[in-house]
Amino acid sequence: MSSTKQTPVPLSTAMVGTAPIDEETLMLPQMATLTEEQQMLRDALEGAIDRVSPVGRVQELDNAKTFDTALHAALAELGIMGIGIPEEQGGSGGGAVEQVIVLEVLGRKATSMAVFMVVHFMATRILRENGTPEQMAAHLAPLLRGETKASFCLTEASGGTDILSAMKTRARRDGDDWIINGNKMWISGASTSDMLIVLARTGEHRSRGLSMFVVPARAEGVTATEVATMAINGYDTNSLALDEVRVPGDALLGQLDNGFPQVIATLNGERMNAAAVAVGIGRGAVEVTRDYAMERTAFDRPIGQFQSVQHQLSIAGIGIESAWLMVLEAARKDDAGEATDVLSSMAKWSSARAAVHCADVGMEIFAGAGFDSDLPIQRYYRDVRLYSFAPLNQNMALNMIAERWLGFPRSF
């Protein structure tokens, strides 16, 4: 049965007291209409995750802070790594809509892998849009086959939002080579990736003095150190030191000194993709909480019979479904080649806010059980924090909407 046709079990017929909350969470019907092909993609992905990494395994790996290599291989097998890249370039076809569908499912079922895929889609898009044929053959093709992994290295310790002021990493010419020095912070996957896409200063102009480089993750002078973090436990987060790292001239990706505009061009996509993960987290939180409310009893009835519990979850669900409609519309516009800067900022803000609310309501309804680290609600509650401030924090999303939609002067 197609997942969109599922109907929640009415409370009166639910297995009150015996409903399984760990392996068989009921999927709620989604409000947006997808094409048949898009539904098939979603169903195939959900089936693969349920087979390879059911929720109990996802939780085990999260508690053990371990990357899910089996799920990564299954995604590669399904062709997920190539979504967004045309088949004639070695990809699987599809575009922004297919990417957000994948990321919503992963956000809901295996959030750390969703974050991995946000980085992966960013890296493949940057390589496709800026790489030479030789760079695409060397770096993009193995990424699309799932044989390698990439990290995107922009943020530095002194600031992610105002990165143009914070950026201290520099690349200087040495004959035909480049020598890179600097430090990056909060870099996803840097300990386990094969290649790093590094932004470094190559000129003095504030925004037109940065360039992108492809750096082998195990090049001499590269040191990735895992940071102990409170969330996204199945995907390493790192500080990254680049000490006299020598790369050949053809490591320059795109145009010299034009790296920042090139990255900005992909950020609307990253914003939509982050929003889709947030929707998945929020929806996942609503689903497991609904199941729990069916099962848990107080005052001789399931807590899901209390109207305030029903209303809290209904309001949380409205927020997440509204945000999802916005994410999908932004992705459709992106696929149609239309500008999405305002809509993707709206989608990102709405989905992050709605998802944080869903996880919060979930923790409230789980109460003491919310602290059980074998149950997923606490993971949603922790993981949802990432996309409230990354890749664009909520205030910056509002700044962009105020400036580009309302027409106010820039506030920062």
Ligand SMILES: Cc1cc2nc3c(=O)[nH]c(=O)nc-3n(C[C@H](O)[C@H](O)[C@H](O)COP(=O)(O)OP(=O)(O)OC[C@H]3O[C@@H](n4cnc5c(N)ncnc54)[C@H](O)[C@@H]3O)c2cc1C
């Ligand atoms: C788990 C994790 C994974 C990450 N992965 C990567 C990665 O792979 N690659 C990478 O490059 N980076 C990565 N990051 C970094 C992430 O993108 C940054 O944390 C983010 O951009 C915010 O930067 P910051 O933390 O330095 O916050 P700051 O820039 O210090 O901002 C702090 C707060 O100040 C406020 N603020 C700042 N400017 C304004 C303004 N103009 N108006 C109003 N309010 C403002 C906002 O509330 C903001 O949240 C990751 C971070 C984490 C935690």
